[in-house]
Amino acid sequence: MATIRAVFRTSARSRPTIGTLAQRNSPSCCRWMSRKHPKGFVKPVQEDLDEIRERTREFARREIPENVARKTDQDNEFPMDLWQKMGEAGLLGITADEDYGGLAMGYQAHCIVMEELSRASGSIGLSYAAHSQLCVNQLMLNGNDDQKQRFLPDLISGQKIGGLAMSEHSAGSDVVSMKMQAKEVDGGYLLSGQKFWITNGPDAHTIIVYAKTEPTAGSKGITAFIIDTSVKGFSCTRKLDKLGMRGSNTGELVFDDVFVPRENVLGEINKGVRVLMEGLDLERLVLSAGPLGLMQAALDVTLPYVHERHQFGQPIALNQFLQGKLADMYTKYKASSGFTYSVAAEIDSNPENPLIKTQECAGAILYAAERATECSMDAIQCMGGMGYMNEVAAGRIMRDAKLYEIGAGTSEIRRMVIGRAFNKEFLR
Numbered sequence: 001m002a003t004i005r006a007v008f009r010t011s012a013r014s015r016p017t018i019g020t021l022a023q024r025n026s027p028s029c030c031r032w033m034s035r036k037h038p039k040g041f042v043k044p045v046q047e048d049l050d051e052i053r054e055r056t057r058e059f060a061r062r063e064i065p066e067n068v069a070r071k072t073d074q075d076n077e078f079p080m081d082l083w084q085k086m087g088e089a090g091l092l093g094i095t096a097d098e099d100y101g102g103l104a105m106g107y108q109a110h111c112i113v114m115e116e117l118s119r120a121s122g123s124i125g126l127s128y129a130a131h132s133q134l135c136v137n138q139l140m141l142n143g144n145d146d147q148k149q150r151f152l153p154d155l156i157s158g159q160k161i162g163g164l165a166m167s168e169h170s171a172g173s174d175v176v177s178m179k180m181q182a183k184e185v186d187g188g189y190l191l192s193g194q195k196f197w198i199t200n201g202p203d204a205h206t207i208i209v210y211a212k213t214e215p216t217a218g219s220k221g222i223t224a225f226i227i228d229t230s231v232k233g234f235s236c237t238r239k240l241d242k243l244g245m246r247g248s249n250t251g252e253l254v255f256d257d258v259f260v261p262r263e264n265v266l267g268e269i270n271k272g273v274r275v276l277m278e279g280l281d282l283e284r285l286v287l288s289a290g291p292l293g294l295m296q297a298a299l300d301v302t303l304p305y306v307h308e309r310h311q312f313g314q315p316i317a318l319n320q321f322l323q324g325k326l327a328d329m330y331t332k333y334k335a336s337s338g339f340t341y342s343v344a345a346e347i348d349s350n351p352e353n354p355l356i357k358t359q360e361c362a363g364a365i366l367y368a369a370e371r372a373t374e375c376s377m378d379a380i381q382c383m384g385g386m387g388y389m390n391e392v393a394a395g396r397i398m399r400d401a402k403l404y405e406i407g408a409g410t411s412e413i414r415r416m417v418i419g420r421a422f423n424k425e426f427l428r
Helices: 004-013 046-063 066-075 081-089 107-120 122-142 145-157 272-287 289-308 320-348 358-387 394-403 411-426
Strands: 030-032 162-165 181-185 188-199 206-212 222-228 234-239 250-261 355-357
Touching: 046 081, 046 107, 066 122, 066 394, 081 122, 081 145, 107 122, 107 272, 107 289, 107 320, 122 145, 122 162, 122 188, 122 206, 122 272, 122 289, 122 394, 145 206, 162 188, 188 206, 188 222, 206 272, 222 250, 222 272, 272 289, 272 320, 272 355, 272 358, 289 320, 289 358, 289 394, 320 355, 320 358, 355 358, 358 394, 358 411
Parallel strands: 162 206, 181 206
Antiparallel strands: 030 355, 181 188, 188 250, 206 222, 234 250
């Protein structure tokens, strides 16, 4: 079977390119950003998007069947052979240049892959996003040519695992309050401190790390670094035992005078917040596809059960109370999907000057995350006693879904972000 990479490299070259679109004025609630798409990107037609969805779905059916998803959750261990398989399939560099092994596609395609992997396993989908979006895409957006050449090929092929380390014990939503410091020394910097709740942390070979280079300068004293985790002084002191997203290995990282050469500074010194903000809205958008996959998974386990389970001489799906729950689950999924993909389509439609609206990206993950938790709870209720059993997937889906209301910015923070975006527009 042809890989996703082979199919889309061929189809992309056969399509006409898009000319540069005219610059428009930017409202303050939005971000006109430098180019956020890979070199050679061509706006996809629906046929392209349908094809990548079907190819990813085939991959998930083959490589992440229910027994793999269940074992990943029960053992709290990521199936490590999946990284190279995802790399061979072309999934790890959706938004990366072909020069480094990527597919040179956009954010609609990235959301599709995220959704379909999450439909098979929420935890595998989350680790995929930490690798392909938080690490690979961040390098694509902010890395120089040398950094991209050194790090991206192995990450995109699945030979190396990537992650991003920003949060700390006392700096979660208030990330600017981070304590980790980077002291300048001859030839580079020494990093000292700890990072917490780091997805892929126990396994990663390459991690983007944020630290204070000017501790008294607040947001203007943070710098981003690219870390090779084989370096002396780096350690993962423990893997965290989570309620959900089990198998998406999450760790506490310690940096004990870790030397980082100057050439591994990502972006500019003391401009780490800019590096962070360059990709933050796009991260919210791609991550919003995780809850979409979990809502589909909730329907996947619920619909067959309620039509096969008989009570009072008929399938329980004929019960009007259950029909109402099924209708709500389906409608919530479709509404969330429409939100996410309309935002992604708008960004993909103008690759030269993408208009990325903070309130739309934050709104997409806010809405999808909360609806996914509701749908997973309805799945358990529809299945009754069986839904409460660990032998079926409903409980795992619920535990996985709840993470999206907490991780990558809580629902409360997302509401604040949206409100502030409107304040910037109207209170100038």
